[in-house]
Amino acid sequence: MKKTAKKLMTSLLAATGIVAMSGFAFGAVTTFTNLVISSADNGTGSAATGVFNGSYDDATGLLTWSATWNNLEGTITTSHFHGPAVQGANGGVLVGTSPPIPTGAGTTSGSAGPEADDFSGANEAHLLGGLVYLNIHTSAHGGGEIRVHLIADAPLSVSMSEFAGNYRDGNVNLNWITSSEDNNTGFNIYRTKTNEMPKTENVFMSYKNFPALRSQNSNSASEQNYSISFPADKDYYYWVADVDFDNVTTIYDESVLVRASVINEGSKNLRYKLKQNYPNPFNPSTTISFSLTNDANVSLDIYNTKGQLINTLVSNEKYAGGNEYNVNWNGTDSNGKSVSSGVYFYKLKANDFTDIKKAVFLK
Structure with a gap:
């Protein structure tokens, strides 16, 4: 991120x-x-x-x-x-x-x-x-x-490896994982009606008021897991930001859309769905989106036209609840090497549901 x-x-x-x-x-x-x-x-x-x-x-x-x-x-x-x-x-x-x-x-x-x-x-x-x-x-x-x-870009104070959300029993549940933290005081949560990054001053929930948002280990090279739940009855985009020791707030540029209204209207509106990637054709990266009817062990794999597995983008449990998952593919294989220009297929498997769509990578 x-x-x-x-x-x-x-x-x-x-x-x-x-x-x-x-x-x-x-x-x-x-x-x-x-x-x-x-x-x-x-x-x-x-x-x-x-x-x-x-x-x-x-x-x-x-x-x-x-x-x-x-x-x-x-x-x-x-x-x-x-x-x-x-x-x-x-x-x-x-x-x-x-x-x-x-x-x-x-x-x-x-x-x-x-x-x-x-x-x-x-x-x-x-x-x-x-x-x-x-x-x-x-x-x-x-x-x-x-x-x-080759002088590298300065490191991030916090390296985020995953951010997800779902809606269940009247509550929004947000979960995120950091792979490392450096001089991190805690996190702020933001929510918006549109997918536009909020201003840093428009905080929805702050680490100052919610202990669950405080850093578990402010200087750590190991993985840290965070989660917080709160009631909601409307659809919002949620954002997470870290606040460092100098009180500098940094908002991550990937949001999570949690749809409370879909649940409130009844489970008949929920269904498994794999969307067409966007943009397509693409270079250098594209986003693949999917939603779930039920909690599921999910795999999202990339294959070439010969049916050979190129990369696995998702391989873990995901939660239903009206939220949509957005996964980025940067046109690389499982070894991090850029793939050749051409047609590729991405396959979503969640419980008994399977769907396949086509993506085109151009150099």
């Missing part, structure tokens, strides 16, 4: 004796957003520029990335990830870009990705410590014409 505010943390790399600012998030994905590729660190004086975006999943050890560049003085001859080195210094080749950035004629401007490269083992510490750079070598500058130092 995305957040609208971020913090910095310092990482000490004992192996190199270098202290560097890093964006390491415990057991999570570390992102590198809109990093500028230029000749500033190479000293070539080239006017070429570019942009790098990437994300590193420490569970798979894969750095998934893409890059664009323009106006190189020479054609590309090769490209590598170098390190360990602080920004402005040089390092040896750590990992080759695989598949490589295009070389030869017509490469003075272009793009690459999404690609995935292995940074597991010792290279993970270099990457997360800000000691890796992507170097693009050209016929005009054999040592590298432009490069980008």
Whole structure:
């Protein structure tokens, strides 16, 4: 889940004796957003520029990335990830870009990705410590014409892994799970009639008044589970926000719609339903929505046209109650690698209900 505010943390790399600012998030994905590729660190004086975006999943050890560049003085001859080195210094080749950035004629401007490269083992510490750079070598500058130092986005104060809600016996039940917390005081709950993010001052329920919303462990790298119930008789979108030690409130940009009115009108209005994903075709991600008649063990799987399982998006118990579940698929397989362009099928199974729909991924 995305957040609208971020913090910095310092990482000490004992192996190199270098202290560097890093964006390491415990057991999570570390992102590198809109990093500028230029000749500033190479000293070539080239006017070429570019942009790098990437994300590193420490569970798979894969750095998934893409890059664009323009106006190189020479054609590309090769490209590598170098390190360990602080920004402005040089390092040896750590990992080759695989598949490589295009070389030869017509490469003075272009793009690459999404690609995935292995940074597991010792290279993970270099990457997360800000000691890796992507170097693009050209016929005009054999040592590298432009490069980008991979400085990660600052980590989130709280990493949210799940947020869900349901309506039962006149009560709204909200549940969320954090995979890590850093300087977290507690949570606020917001509710809105439309799916528009609320203002931070319009708090519906605050950790100051409800003990269940207070942080269970304000500095933790382990999973924490939260839940709260309260009466309601109308449909609302619910949002959760964390409040840090500096009283900065950050609202997560994914809401949960809980339909109290559907229950009040009678169970005849409830049914299993798998919706068409949106957008479709899609790139880079799409949302798959479904609703349940009864509590169920739910699986939501992605298959290719050969019937091979590509990824499992949901595999756990979900609760009925008029709420709709929204699941994001970012076009990757179970190893975090981007899939090829083409047709894919997503299959929902909940108790005895099964439905399949088609999604189209375009690069």
